[in-house]
Amino acid sequence: MRPLGDAMKVTWRVRTKKGLFFRAEDFISFTKRIAEVREESKEKLREIKEKDPYSLEVLPYARTIHELKQLYGDGLEIRSHGESFLDLFQSRFKPGGVYILDEPEAPLSPLKQLSLISMIKDMIKEDAQFIIATHSPMLMALPDADIYQIEEGNLTNVSFEDIEHVKLTKDFLDQPERFIRHL
Incomplete structure (x- = not known):
């Protein structure tokens, strides 16, 4: 930044x-x-x-x-x-x-x-x-x-549910053992 x-x-x-x-x-x-x-x-x-x-x-x-x-x-x-x-x-x-x-x-x-x-x-x-x-x-x-993310150098408006970070966090919190066992 x-x-x-x-x-x-x-x-x-x-x-x-x-x-x-x-x-x-x-x-x-x-x-x-x-x-x-x-x-x-x-x-x-x-x-x-x-x-x-x-x-x-x-x-x-x-x-x-x-x-x-x-x-x-x-x-x-x-x-x-x-x-x-x-x-x-x-x-x-x-x-x-x-x-x-x-x-x-x-x-x-x-x-x-x-x-x-x-x-x-x-x-x-x-x-x-x-x-x-x-x-x-x-x-x-x-x-x-209004949520934006940078994709391939472009600023794109996205919905909360479609943000990869949000999806990953939800999945991790739902089943942390699923992620941790592979680390």
């Missing part, structure tokens, strides 16, 4: 901060950067207060710390990988936004995938749009989703 992300330029008719291009493999570096910004702001706040406890120079750093706390609580790096993914989505999904997600199910248990589906459904009711690349039959089962 890296070439797509590098080649893609998202533009808006109306200037907005409602949207997200998310790739699962970028998440760890994102959480580390957020933690660094929070710690840098706290350190700068301490330095300024030591020099002058009443200085207004603290305001931008205090605001950054407050905003990060509002968005991500004590930090995305503190919770489990799956929970922090959901925290990120919860903080970033806004009504009317456009969201491009690449394999958001990667760290999510089936139960957490249902939580993500619930968030997506809520946002769709509020005019948000989602483009999701996934291997998850659970996410593919989103009601009213």
Whole structure:
């Protein structure tokens, strides 16, 4: 997906901060950067207060710390990988936004995938749009989703029941021993 992300330029008719291009493999570096910004702001706040406890120079750093706390609580790096993914989505999904997600199910248990589906459904009711690349039959089962797969270099609209990955998953769950004995 890296070439797509590098080649893609998202533009808006109306200037907005409602949207997200998310790739699962970028998440760890994102959480580390957020933690660094929070710690840098706290350190700068301490330095300024030591020099002058009443200085207004603290305001931008205090605001950054407050905003990060509002968005991500004590930090995305503190919770489990799956929970922090959901925290990120919860903080970033806004009504009317456009969201491009690449394999958001990667760290999510089936139960957490249902939580993500619930968030997506809520946002769709509020005019948000989602483009999701996934291997998850659970996410593919989103009601009213248009599902496409790439076949021989072409994008083809397919029904949920006709997706090979869905068929294989159903067959495996119905009779896992049938598959495992051949491995």
